[in-house]
Amino acid sequence: MYYLEQIKAHINAFTPLLYVGTYSPEAVREELKQMASFLELDFYCASLTDVTTKGEDPLQVLDKIIASNSKQSSRGRCLWVLYFYHLLLKDADPLLITKLRHIAD
Numbered sequence: 001m002y003y004l005e006q007i008k009a010h011i012n013a014f015t016p017l018l019y020v021g022t023y024s025p026e027a028v029r030e031e032l033k034q035m036a037s038f039l040e041l042d043f044y045c046a047s048l049t050d051v052t053t054k055g056e057d058p059l060q061v062l063d064k065i066i067a068s069n070s071k072q073s074s075r076g077r078c079l080w081v082l083y084f085y086h087l088l089l090k091d092a093d094p095l096l097i098t099k100l101r102h103i104a105d
Contacts, residue, residue, distance in 0.1 A: 004031055011039060011079065016104045019086065029081055042078035044068075048085055058088060062099040069103065 003020070010018055022028045029045060036043035046061045065080055088096050 004035065007032070008035060008039070011035075011041070017100065025083055029083075032079065032081055036079040039079075040076075043081075044078060045081045045083070047083035048087060049083070058085065059096060059099060062096070062103065065103055066099065 007018065007020065020028060033043050033045075044064075048058055051058050051061060061082065068078060
């Protein structure tokens with residue numbers, strides 16, 4: 001699976017944000033979870049639908065990512081998978097863009 005090698009190369013190169021388009025998000029999530037384990041990365045997953053269903057603000061997840069980056073996780077680096085967050089980019093909320101820029105920096 002060539003795309004997994006590409007993702008692994010990006011992770012090893014410390015690429016802060018990646019967009020992965022797929023018709024099988026659950027399969028990719030499992031593959032990324034295994035990759036994170038192999039690379040000794042903490043693994044977290046958040047779905048826009050789950051977050052909003054719970055009545056949470058999707059931007060709070062980005063705040064968690066920012067906080068985990070500043071604290072450093074127990075093993076160092078971590079991998080976050082955010083399902084359907086690309087839909088938030090459609091209207092380009094300035095706060096969302098600012099938080100993503102902060103994560104990327």
